[in-house]
Amino acid sequence: MNTADLGLPVDVPSTALFTDQYEFTMVQAALKSGTARRRSVFEVFTRRLPDGRRYGVVAGIGRVLDAVENFRFDPGVLAFLREQRIVDEPTLKWLADYRFSGDVWGYPEGEVYFPGSPILRVEGSFAECVLLETVILSILNHDSAIAAAASRMSAxxxxxxxxxxxxxxxxxxxxxxxxxxxxxxxxxxxxxxxxxxxxxxxxxxxxxxxxxxxxxxxxxxxxxxxxxxxxxxxxxxxxxxxxxxxxxxxxxxxxxxxxxxxxxxxxxxxxxxxxxxxxxxxxxxxxxxxxxxxxxxxxxxxxxxxxxxxxxxxxxxTGSGHPTCSMVYKLVARARSADPKAPLQAVAKKPLGGKTSVGGRKWAARRLDGDGVAEAEVLGTGAVPDSLADRQLLVQLIKGGESVTREPLEAARRRHFEARAGLPLSATQLSRGEPVIPTEYV
Structure with a gap:
């Protein structure tokens, strides 16, 4: 994949430095403590929609797949990290061999979302997943904000x-x-x-x-x-x-x-x-x-x-007044040890100042009313109810580090029109209001 496909200058070798320094310092500390290889689950979601918005629009998934594929540490990047003393030599050695080998599930591009919707789920070792946080959020927060504004204008x-x-x-x-x-x-x-x-x-x-x-x-x-x-x-x-x-x-x-x-x-x-x-x-x-x-x-x-x-x-x-979607990338589950067979344990930050997270690896489904119109975004961590089995929203995007879902832009565009048409009519009203359907946890 040529980095020009990402909208990057051709002299940018990878997406590995489209990140924050603390991602690297966390990896270094986790490698030293022996926790870096613990199986982990991160989820991307937003706690609330921008003021007055009735639904969000998922955009940037294709660009995320490109960014993960191009997340590589070439000699120039490693030299920079060494010269700036960002991380130590054992961590640099680990980064030199970095290839994301985990799984990614997500809402397909063009789909609508609501507060709490697990728009993207990234699974793998803690170290390989945490490094992707900033670049994933950068893409999804920007692209989804623009797509939401575009959808309102289109309506x-x-x-x-x-x-x-x-x-x-x-x-x-x-x-x-x-x-x-x-x-x-x-x-x-x-x-x-x-x-x-x-x-x-x-x-x-x-x-x-x-x-x-x-x-x-x-x-x-x-x-x-x-x-x-x-x-x-x-x-x-x-x-x-x-x-x-x-x-x-x-x-x-x-x-x-x-x-x-x-x-x-x-x-x-x-x-x-x-x-x-x-x-x-x-x-x-x-x-x-x-x-x-x-x-x-x-x-x-x-x-x-x-x-x-x-x-x-x-x-x-500029997102028509809302240039970001305030999406976050949170650890929601992790294994008790580095043993690949170790069971996952739900984790979540203590609620404080409105920053609420719900632990556990989640599924998502959209419940419809008798007329086939969406009436709730349903999220859960246990078994999916039979009544929602065919209404699940997450699809696998990356399996074992390889992209398994690539589609033309037209497919995402068509999906958005269909998803928006399946919402209650009030979804496209420009007057202020709450999300057009509630989010329910089961």
Whole structure:
């Protein structure tokens, strides 16, 4: 696997240093105490959803699989750890041979989740599992936050097309991951070519105000764009006077003009005026695209406007006010000794200040009501009730250190639409509220 597939610069040899120092110091101490090889179970979950959110969206699973596969300690990384005296020589020797050999189970990408849902379960020796904590959380917290915002925007758009265009509003590598997560959450295309190249997401783009300002006249700019891209292009009509620009656009292209884009002003009012003007000029099939710092609330407010597509940037790539999901990676069970046959013992931190963890290796299932609509997220550590046996959510992702579940991005996107459709109707309401279904422990 080339590290470029992770959205990393090609000169980054591995993901092994995408971590916190205390992961390494814990491994060193555990190796010395003889506890490093104890079989352990870690789970990723969130104690609560962001304020006002009714459900979460699992995104980043594919990138997690890549990150685990690329978690290697090459000579350069080991030299850095040695020079900085992060760990001692016995630990460096152990790290040199590191290969994750355990098992990983998780919610499939695109699935929805709720407080307590064991989104990812990592099983293996303590040492090999604990090292993965930071990189796994980094990916899942970011990607799931973007996917959740995208899902809300997708629901608000009610079938109208969505364009992700936030690359200039975030870190260049985060932008690629954001495009991927947004596509899972319901966006249709991206302006980011790296995301298109790496993940096969459809890409779009035409021109900015600078292109219009470059030319001596707006007509000249429109003609140049049409000559280059064809009559089906999208012309930006709010550089000067919108009404005059629309007239000029249709005069240059004829009624075959693909679309016009509006990037400022009272979007509801302007969209109605532009639609009326386009129809009067015979451009009845010309689409209207709106941009301008949109979020799910702005999109919902445009529901009655004659808009065909939305372009979203800043609010999407920052999670629409919630740039993280507050997921944690906690040890929930461990063996009493390093003996591979030693039984697992449930463990959990003492509840303090709202930081509650539930010990034990968990299964998860979603209970449906008589109409087939989700009514509860059910978690347990014992036997799975027969009534929930075919509703289990966790699937195996890695077995014995090898990925066993790889799927196209389209599969995660379809899964999300199906999962969201299976929730109560109130799930997509933008008003504040609790999670749309409760989490029950049995």
């Amino acid at each position: 608000a758009a009610a079938g109208r097309r969505l364009i992700e265009m936030g690359a200039r509003r975030t870190h260049e590598l985060a932008a690629v991951a954001a495009s991927r997560a947004a596509y899972i959450g319901g966006f249709d295309s991206t302006s980011d070519l790296a995301a298109g190249f790496r993940y096969g997401i459809p890409t779009v783009g035409t021109s900015a105000h600078a292109f219009t300002l470059l030319h001596d006249t707006e007509r000249g700019a429109f003609q140049a764009q049409v000559d280059s891209l064809g009559r089906g292009t999208t012309l930006l009509v709010d550089t000067y006077d919108v009404a005059e620009a629309v007239r000029t656009a249709v005069d240059v292209t004829g009624p075959e003009l693909g679309a016009v884009r509006i990037d400022s002003g009272d979007l509801v009012l302007v969209a109605h005026r532009v639609r009326h003007q386009l129809d009067e000029l015979g451009a009845v099939n010309t689409k209207i695209v709106v941009t301008s710092d949109l979020d799910e609330y702005a999109i919902a407010s445009l529901a009655a406007a004659p808009v065909d597509a939305y372009g979203v940037g800043t609010q999407l790539v």
